[in-house]
Amino acid sequence: MTVVQVPxxxxxxxxxxxxxxxxxxxxxxxxxxxxxAGRTLGGGLLTPLAETARLLNQRRRAxxxxxxxxxxxxxxxxLTAALLMAAVIPxxxxxxxxxxxxxxxxxxxxVLLWAAVxxxxxxxxxxxxxxxxxxxxxxxxxYELPLMFALTAPAVAAGSLRLGDxxxxxxxxxxxxxxxxxxxxxxxxxxxxxxxGPFAAPLGSGSAGGVLAxxxxxxxxxxxxxxxxxxxxxxxxxxxxFLGGGQGPLLPAWLWVLVKTAVLLAAFVVLRRRLPVVxxxxxxxxxxxxxxxxxxxxxxxxxxxxxxxx
Amino acid sequence: MGVTARxxxxxxxxxxxxxxxxxxVRCALERExxxxxxxxxxxxxxxxxxxxxxxxxxxxxxxxxLAWAQLPGPRARVDVHEVATVAAALDGAAAExxxxxxxxxxxQSRTGEPSTxxxxxxxxxxxxxxxxxxxxxxxxxxPAFDDPGPPDDPDPGTDSDDTGSDDPDPDSDSDDxxxxxxxxxxxxxxxxxxxxxxxxxxxxDPDALDLDVLHxxxxxxxxxxxxxxxxxxxxxxDLVVAARAEVLEPADGSAxxxxxxxxxxxRWDAVATLLALAGWADGATxxxxxxxxxxxxxxxxxxxxxxxxxxxRSRLLRWSLRGLxxxxxxxxxxxxxxxxxxxxxxxxxxxxEVAELVTGLDLAAVRLVxxxxxxxxxxxxxxxxxxxx
Amino acid sequence: xxxxxxxxxxxxxxVAAGVAVFRxxxxxxxxxxxxxSFIAVGLTLLLLDLQxxxxxxxxxxxxxxxxxxxxxxxxxGMNPALMPMSMVHGKRAALTVSIGTFAVLAAGALLVPWPxxxxxxxxxxxxxxxxxxxxxxxxxxxxxxxxxxxxxxxxLVLALPRGRYDRLGDDxxxxxxxxxxxx
Numbered sequence: 001m002t003v004v005q006v007p008x009x010x011x012x013x014x015x016x017x018x019x020x021x022x023x024x025x026x027x028x029x030x031x032x033x034x035x036x037a038g039r040t041l042g043g044g045l046l047t048p049l050a051e052t053a054r055l056l057n058q059r060r061r062a063x064x065x066x067x068x069x070x071x072x073x074x075x076x077x078x079l080t081a082a083l084l085m086a087a088v089i090p091x092x093x094x095x096x097x098x099x100x101x102x103x104x105x106x107x108x109x110x111v112l113l114w115a116a117v118x119x120x121x122x123x124x125x126x127x128x129x130x131x132x133x134x135x136x137x138x139x140x141x142x143y144e145l146p147l148m149f150a151l152t153a154p155a156v157a158a159g160s161l162r163l164g165d166x167x168x169x170x171x172x173x174x175x176x177x178x179x180x181x182x183x184x185x186x187x188x189x190x191x192x193x194x195x196x197g198p199f200a201a202p203l204g205s206g207s208a209g210g211v212l213a214x215x216x217x218x219x220x221x222x223x224x225x226x227x228x229x230x231x232x233x234x235x236x237x238x239x240x241x242f243l244g245g246g247q248g249p250l251l252p253a254w255l256w257v258l259v260k261t262a263v264l265l266a267a268f269v270v271l272r273r274r275l276p277v278v279x280x281x282x283x284x285x286x287x288x289x290x291x292x293x294x295x296x297x298x299x300x301x302x303x304x305x306x307x308x309x310x
Numbered sequence: 311m312g313v314t315a316r317x318x319x320x321x322x323x324x325x326x327x328x329x330x331x332x333x334x335v336r337c338a339l340e341r342e343x344x345x346x347x348x349x350x351x352x353x354x355x356x357x358x359x360x361x362x363x364x365x366x367x368x369x370x371x372x373x374x375x376l377a378w379a380q381l382p383g384p385r386a387r388v389d390v391h392e393v394a395t396v397a398a399a400l401d402g403a404a405a406e407x408x409x410x411x412x413x414x415x416x417x418q419s420r421t422g423e424p425s426t427x428x429x430x431x432x433x434x435x436x437x438x439x440x441x442x443x444x445x446x447x448x449x450x451x452x453p454a455f456d457d458p459g460p461p462d463d464p465d466p467g468t469d470s471d472d473t474g475s476d477d478p479d480p481d482s483d484s485d486d487x488x489x490x491x492x493x494x495x496x497x498x499x500x501x502x503x504x505x506x507x508x509x510x511x512x513x514x515d516p517d518a519l520d521l522d523v524l525h526x527x528x529x530x531x532x533x534x535x536x537x538x539x540x541x542x543x544x545x546x547x548d549l550v551v552a553a554r555a556e557v558l559e560p561a562d563g564s565a566x567x568x569x570x571x572x573x574x575x576x577r578w579d580a581v582a583t584l585l586a587l588a589g590w591a592d593g594a595t596x597x598x599x600x601x602x603x604x605x606x607x608x609x610x611x612x613x614x615x616x617x618x619x620x621x622x623r624s625r626l627l628r629w630s631l632r633g634l635x636x637x638x639x640x641x642x643x644x645x646x647x648x649x650x651x652x653x654x655x656x657x658x659x660x661x662x663e664v665a666e667l668v669t670g671l672d673l674a675a676v677r678l679v680x681x682x683x684x685x686x687x688x689x690x691x692x693x694x695x696x697x698x699x
Numbered sequence: 700x701x702x703x704x705x706x707x708x709x710x711x712x713x714v715a716a717g718v719a720v721f722r723x724x725x726x727x728x729x730x731x732x733x734x735x736s737f738i739a740v741g742l743t744l745l746l747l748d749l750q751x752x753x754x755x756x757x758x759x760x761x762x763x764x765x766x767x768x769x770x771x772x773x774x775x776g777m778n779p780a781l782m783p784m785s786m787v788h789g790k791r792a793a794l795t796v797s798i799g800t801f802a803v804l805a806a807g808a809l810l811v812p813w814p815x816x817x818x819x820x821x822x823x824x825x826x827x828x829x830x831x832x833x834x835x836x837x838x839x840x841x842x843x844x845x846x847x848x849x850x851x852x853x854x855l856v857l858a859l860p861r862g863r864y865d866r867l868g869d870d871x872x873x874x875x876x877x878x879x880x881x882x
Contacts (some may be wrong), residue, residue: 036592037344038599044347046317054318054358059382059417061355064424064502070727101750108758114765115734122727127526128353131548131673137765144762161751198589198626206587206674208532209352216355216382276627277589279674521773547773 003090003164005098011087014096018086021236021258022228023048025265032273048228052221060217063124071123075219077116078226084109085233090164092246092254102163103155106237107148110193113230114140117195117202117211120223124214132210136202138280139192142287143199147189149295150182153302154241167245174244178305181298183242185291190234190268194227197272201280203227235264315408322348322407324400325357325381327374327530328537329364330557330688331565334605336363336537337579338393341602342400344595350533354380359403361388365561370530370538373558376427377531383420384413430527430542512544512552513670521546528676530558534583535677536685541668548672555661557687571686572656575604577649578614580684581621584646587674587681588630593621618650635667635679642682649684658691659683702746709746713739726771734764751825 006014030047034040062068088095088102099105114137121133155161157179158169169175176183192199195211203210203223212220239245239260246253248260324343328336339361343350351357354377362374378387386406388399406412506522515521528541538559544552570576582597596617603611621627627643634642639657648654664683668676716736720729737760744753821827833840 033591033595034347036595037347039345039347046320050317050321053314054321054323057314057318057384058358061380061382062422062424066424067725067727070731073731099750101754104751104754104758108754108761111758111762111765115731115761118765118768119727119731127524127545128673134548134769135674137769140765200589201674204589204674205352205534206589206677209356212356213353214355220355273592275590276585276593276624276630278626279630281672282629 002093003095003098003167004093006094006096010094011096014086014091015083017091018083018229018232019225021261021265022082022225022232024262025232025269026051026228028266029269029272032269036273051224055217055221055224058217058220060219061214063126063214066125067123070119071219074116074119074121074123075215075222077112077119079222079229080226081109081112081116082226082229082233084112085230085237088163089233089236089240090167090245091257092252094254095164098164099162101161103151103161103166103241107151110147110189110234111144113193114144120215121202121211126214128208128213129211129215132202132204132207132213135207135280136195136211139199139201139283142280142283143185143189143192146185146287146291146295149292149299150185150189151241153179153182153299156299156302156306159306163240163245166241167247170244170247174242174247176242179242179298179302181294182302183238185295186238186242187264187268190231190238191271194230194234196227196231196268198275198278200272200277204277206277231268232261232265235268236261239264315410319404319408320347322346322358322404323351323356324348324359324361324403325351325354325377325531326533327360327362327366327377329362329366329370329560329565330538331560331569332364332391333537333570333576333579333688334566334568335390335393335396337570337575337601337605338396339363339390339400340598342396344598346400348400352533354531355382357381358384358407359386359388359400361390361399361403363390364537365391365564367559367561370558370560372428373430373530373540379420383417385416430540512546515546515551523551534586534681536680536687538687539680539685541665541676541680543668543676545673550668550671550673550676553665553668555664557661557690565688569686569688571684571689573604574652575601576684577652577654578604580681581646581649584631584642584678584681585621585627587677588627590624590627593617593624597621622647622650631678631682634671634675635682637667642678645682645684654684659685706743706746709739709743712736713743727768730764730768730771733767734761737761737764748820748824749828752828 026048027045030044031041032044033047034042034044085106087097088099088105090098117136118133121129121131121136123129154166154169154175157175158166160166160169166175188199191197195203201207201210203212207213212223215223236257239257243260243264244256245260246256248256251259324339326336326339326343340350354360358381360374360378360381366374378385384407386403388403390396390399504522507520509523512523524545526543526545528543529535529539530537538557540556540558542554542556543550570579578597578601582594582601585597586594596613600611600614600617603614627646631643631646632641635645639645639655640648645654664680664685667679667683671679713736716732716739719732720736723729723732738757741753741756741760744756747753
């Protein structure tokens with residue numbers, strides 16, 4: 001199945017699709033929160049709409065001697081990065097941008113998040129956001145190298161950096177079966193760059209809301225929407241690179257992508273409810289001494305298999 | 311009310327402040343907030359409603375006033391003194407939030423410019439009428455500012471980073487990387503003096519970086535924080551290098567008797583606070599519900615045992631809390647275990663001990679350690695300075 | 700035509716952002732102005748049909764600028780407030796060297812006769828570029844890079860007298876800043 005690039009008129013549709021799936025994830029999160037608080041699941045389904053209504057109705061805040069251009073760049077950066085990530089992901093037969101280097105594009109965009117979250121923390125000239133921004137960078141240093149090596153594995157196995165080729169190379173066997181470490185690292189990295197779940201320290205309630213401590217109104221909405229959108233785009237990418245993308249019997253390819261992304265996204269949302277937050281300074285030792293060598297070993301195994309198969 | 315207003319009202323966020331002694335009111339308020347589908351706010355920027363449980367003394371009231379000024383609109387303020395009035399108070403807050411003309415008037419009466427607060431160490435004669443500020447800066451409580459010191463002191467951190475320019479250009483008015491203007495005027499962006507170098511009576515920087523030092527008071531208006539505790543910290547980077555603790559008093563002679571500490575409800579309350587700070591949302595909510603069940607009386611439901619087991623078995627939590635806040639009896643993880651098992655022994659902690667435990671940790675670890683100490687700020691006895699604990 | 704316009708826009712952005720590094724009032728702005736300049740250069744590589752190199756340049760530069768920003772602020776102690784500051788020092792020597800280098804490079808670019816193209820560009824430009832540059836030395840390059848990485852890490856470890864977490868001991872369990880054993 002060759003992936004075809006859609007005309008530019010479809011770009012807003014792709015953006016809306018991303019936001020729609022992200023809203024569904026936020027609904028699930030709200031429903032689970034409602035259930036754990038003792039109310040029914042249905043009580044929390046309207047959470048994204050309600051929160052949007054509340055935040056768009058709220059006034060923005062300005063802090064003293066803030067660096068406004070950098071702050072705006074940082075805050076808008078999350079949602080922008082999510083949209084850029086989603087641009088290369090093949091949705092069945094269609095994609096917004098059929099780049100020859102789709103895997104590297106995804107990696108480059110998630111590095112942009114380093115700048116975005118730090119700027120969002122630096123801009124307000126306030127203690128808790130600043131500390132939150134720095135903690136994000138501390139976490140980012142831990143997950144970025146394993147992520148880069150984990151992304152190399154499907155590219156090596158498919159012999160190409162184009163995401164359409166990566167999907168096509170999973171014809172008989174999904175990559176997750178023989179690259180489980182890379183899949184796990186990619187999932188963890190998606191959680192980490194979305195500042196979600198166990199890696200939510202930069203936004204955590206342990207530091208008065210972290211990067212969001214001084215944000216209100218539209219700024220807050222952009223960051224929160226950006227997080228859910230990043231989670232969605234990351235899940236979609238992981239599905240494409242490791243879970244076969246649109247491969248599957250019976251259903252059309254785009255529906256498979258949607259179903260698989262929804263399942264992975266639901267797993268991410270449930271994981272957040274069940275796990276406490278990891279302290280970034282404690283993450284460094286396991287990340288560099290355990291996860292990185294394991295990822296390199298995984299890459300070695302994949303490379304050997306590819307060479308032997310050829 | 312329009313659809314959007316009704317939708318927005320479903321997600322009202324409440325910033326809860328407890329005055330020492332009114333813990334039962336706070337628990338009732340949190341329970342009511344949860345029952346309505348609302349949620350506790352993380353910071354003033356996140357909050358729609360500021361709820362004060364109890365009658366604060368003058369300094370505490372000034373701090374609450376500053377937090378009130380930092381809430382973006384639309385906002386409502388609630389002061390509750392008894393458990394019975396909690397529901398009605400929250401109904402009033404909801405009505406106040408829905409009252410669009412009143413909110414518009416409130417918004418117009420506030421200036422659009424951020425402004426500085428007051429020093430946390432300033433004495434307060436009467437509550438400061440500063441509701442006309444629309445946004446504050448830095449923390450829930452504005453910092454006490456570091457003394458800039460004499461302007462001709464070279465910044466000790468820069469001389470090691472000389473990039474090798476050995477003949478300083480005669481036109482440049484200062485040496486290489488130094489940022490100061492060479493004049494005697496200290497630059498004050500936004501009216502706040504720049505952070506400067508630290509004093510000698512704080513911990514030495516382990517990396518020998520000599521970062522600038524900032525005084526940040528933590529509390530008293532801070533979620534998941536002991537009631538009325540004001541911790542003056544000196545931050546270098548995000549490490550606390552010096553700390554001093556004090557408790558802000560409630561208004562004289564008005565605290566109700568009875569305390570939550572030592573009861574099963576108090577234990578689950580401490581567990582809920584620690585888990586909320588550790589980032590385990592479901593665990594914190596479950597612990598809060600168990601606390602409410604314990605307050606109501608009767609035996610705890612069956613899932614108390616189940617949750618206690620789950621919390622004890624959580625390896626991520628153990629990894630996060632291990633080694634934090636070590637006291638002779640144990641660290642934060644051991645204290646959590648005692649709360650879950652119901653075997654904690656009452657211990658009196660001096661404020662100096664709190665300050666000492668907290669020194670050398672980063673901000674998030676400070677929050678965890680303070681939460682793990684489960685301080686009962688309503689029950690205090692004066693200890694002569696320098697006495698052994 | 701379109702690529703010409705894009706090239707000129709990116710070139711102007713790169714130069715303007717580079718100038719902005721020395722004109723802005725805060726360390727963070729200087730760092731991210733430099734990042735913008737690098738991103739423009741990386742995007743210019745896309746015009747040469749070197750997609751991989753262009754995007755990898757953007758990736759590396761943003762990551763480096765994020766880390767560099769931390770170091771600049773750590774060593775120079777600026778707050779987010781905008782303070783007039785002077786980023787230049789040793790002006791005379793730097794001006795001489797930079798103007799001289801620019802003159803030499805510009806003269807080379809404009810005056811040297813470029814060779815005419817022989818044949819057509821290879822179908823996979825990045826691969827052929829890689830083979831032309833590294834060719835038979837690929838194995839050496841791949842061995843050298845982990846050695847380089849290990850050297851950098853080892854040099855850092857040896858250069859730092861004490862890390863921030865040294866006081867916590869090997870298992871990160873203690874927390875006394877003075878190294879006194881507690882519990």
